[in-house]
Amino acid sequence: MALELLRDTAIPKTAAVYPLQWRSRVYAIVGLVSLLGVVIAATLAIGSTHIPLATLGNILLAKLPFIGVESTWASSMETIIFDIRLPRLLLAGLVGASLAVAGATYQGLFRNPLADPYLIGVAQGAALGAVTGFLLPASWQAASIPLLAFAGALLAVAVVYSIARVGKTLPMTTLILAGVALGAFLAAITSYLMIASGDKLHGIISWLLGTFSLTSWWQVTMVIPYISLGIVVIWLHARPLNVMQLDEEQAQQLGINVERVKLILLGAATLITAAAVCFCGIIGFVGIIIPHAVRLIWGPDHRFLLPLSTLAGASFLILADTVARTMLAPTEIPVGVITAFLGAPFFLYLLRQKKRAIF
């Protein structure tokens, strides 16, 4: 359309409404960032040793340079905060963010509301890797379980990908079917190994349900590079992902290099999912419920859906893990039990509230 036609036109009505939608979503991002801050502070304070919020504030302030705060607290409190609770909540936050973003990405890529991060074999690959690790001598387990889980997840998706690929294209239906079939095959092997594992069964089952009970700093520093890289790459592809909500032909006719975007997004989502599950096991439900909840409240635009899911997923899993470690303390409940127990009713409530189409 010729530019001259546009010059004297004021921004028309609908175009003026559009920035307003943006404003509410920016408020949402600010709101969720604050929520995450509150959740982190509360989680640091809550536990078998209760730490008053004022003390917590002072301990955190004392860590900052140039601020002199006189130490009036037991040094054990510092240990609890910095060596036990902080790494654990950071890992929970990273994992929650990864699973939620990966879920949103898969749902967008497959244009299927049932897609979750484990759809194309990540979980089954990771589980087989981890169970193999459990069967190794005890002294090797700490290192081998996460490594084998990570490798198993990536390998499973790589096999699914290479099976489903036709020439230069990747038909998504074939990808799902190949993922489901290979997943069943790997799950069969995993089940067999579990039966044969004897007294290690308890450890395996609690890994499979997901837990953060043994988190320390080295695990956080191991996964941070993969997860932050993967999430940033996915965020950057939000607009192509929007356009791909049309079918692939239309997306390509609108100038999107569809095959390349699919490959990048599948790779990034698989990477962050593998990094998320390798230390803490297969935590269900976050990847499916958080993106849907965000979509129900703030709409389907991936430029907001992805960052909002990241923030909501992090807050949600930190909260769930706090419940998991405090509800029956000193016994830990697997966090996967809590995510479903807390998340499902909230999600069903949202579904009832908004009766329009959800995807």
Add this chain to the structure above:
Amino acid sequence: MFNLRLDEVSLGYGKRTVLHNISLEARPGEMLGIIGPNGSGKSTLIRGITRLISPSSGQIFLDGQNIASMSHSDLARLVAVVPQNPVLPGLFTAFEVVLMGRTPHLGFLKYEGKRDLAIVQRAMEATQTAAFAERRIGELSGGERQRLTIARALAQEPKIILLDEPTAHLDINYQIETLDIARQLCLEQKLIVVATLHDLNLAAQYCDRLVMLCDGKIHCHGVPAAVINTQTVKEVYGAEVYVYPHPINGLPATLIASRKDTSKPNARAM
């Protein structure tokens, strides 16, 4: 002058060739109709021009440049498609879907500016879709969605619009409305419009030139009166029809004549 040129193009899927050695040319301000029976390769032609499939031989040129050497977004800035039965995401608003038409004009990390929003608004006014800009796609009728994809094509600011069976699922009023819009855009903005059409009457009424495909080859081409007649329709479609000049404008009008005995005394009496 900008033009679209196909030079001895063969297109197909895998080993199966659907179109053989097609050569044609279209110029701005011209509406070109592609007609032919089911399976004659009409949609394949459109898929070839948008590079969803690559020619097994021959070349396609836009303004003298071979499309095989263009990037996806370069091509999308020149060619927009109004697909047959498009999948549209139900939760997005009509405005957001038309805004997707701006995709090829935006850089990787660039957000839509005021100019993009104004172009979208113009496109929606031109297609009479602005009234439901805020509604979600899932709530719209088939005719509204069809017009919305035309608006999206316009928002691409293309030089060529390809319409793939634009009237296939529309009632007669929307058929006329859709093609009126296409024709008007073609003339006012000097676009090249290429439409595949099943309906020979619509093709004759709206297109400046027609190409009749048969078994993947061009059976005949030219102005409607030269392409559509009782003889060619029988040869290409195998259908018994009677073609006569339209009483108002003299363009060829096609009447069906069933092979069965359709003498219905009651109907005739009315």
